[in-house]
């Protein structure tokens with residue numbers, strides 16, 4: 335099969351398309367014929383060798399894919415050959431024509447969700463769901479600011495936030511991104527590249543502040559976020575690429591908090607909640623992954639460059 339392989343940590347150019355043996359499923363494992371693989375920012379940190387999780391070399395990147403079950407190992411009962419599935423982590427890596435996964439790592443993909451959309455489910459939607467339900471414990475009466483709403487996690491958070499009944503504010507840094515944020519259901523959209531946009535956010539809350547902030551770039555925004563919170567507000571730190579100085583007094587005055595998580599460390603119960611919620615949402619049409627760009631598997635290096643550039647527009651997926 336064709337697969338992207340990384341033999342040394344480095345820039346996007348270390349992503350090489352190779353011909354490697356197609357794996358065979360052992361007991362409790364499944365083989366999925368992949369039609370699309372999702373590209374996530376963490377794939378780039380892992381490839382660079384700067385991520386907390388360092389895979390053994392050589393490895394094939396990617397945790398998110400969608401396709402059909404090609405073969406199942408002994409003892410597998412959850413899925414059968416031909417079933418449409420999405421993956422949430424894999425054994426052998428999603429940037430490939432086939433992937434080996436544990437039975438527990440594949441989930442049935444609702445009929446109305448395409449394979450390219452299915453490649454954008456696990457990390458973006460799992461993160462947005464965990465942030466709103468488990469971390470922020472959001473209530474329908476509350477306001478959420480999705481600080482970075484035009485990308486994978488952000489568009490997922492808009493849809494989930496609206497389904498929960500929240501008042502949703504979203505930010506983007508381009509007109510295309512702002513249009514997407516509005517189209518996906520945000521009540522108000524703000525441009526995070528424009529000076530003074532945080533004043534506009536505060537004004538839109540009548541000066542009260544927002545109850546919840548989902549933060550995609552904490553090293554840039556956290557200090558300002560703390561000033562945008564309402565009493566008992568919470569910032570959920572999802573993305574961060576460096577250090578920042580904050581004034582703890584901003585938390586004290588509002589009895590507010592900042593918390594963070596990584597999707598790798600959630601409990602099995604939380605993961606079960608997430609898949610049940612996401613599958614129900616995809617079935618009833620409230621969750622509709624947005625695919626902004628499809629690239630061939632061979633162009634993984636281009637995808638790794640583009641995902642870190644400004645002007646996000648939903649998901650970048652690799653098709654094979």
Ligand code: NAP
Pocket residue numbers: 374375376457458461481482483484485486487488505506507508511526550551554555571572573574595596597598641642643644645646647648649
């Ligand atoms: P993505 O699709 O590349 O989107 C990035 C988002 O960040 C876009 O909406 C982008 O907006 C926005 N952004 C850029 N500059 C910003 C600024 N100054 N202020 C606020 N937002 C800004 O990435 P993603 O998949 O949504 O992931 C977002 C972040 O969360 C990444 O850092 C990722 O590594 C992290 N993440 C963490 C977890 C976890 O477990 N904690 C899980 C998933 C993702 P424009 O391009 O429109 O400017």
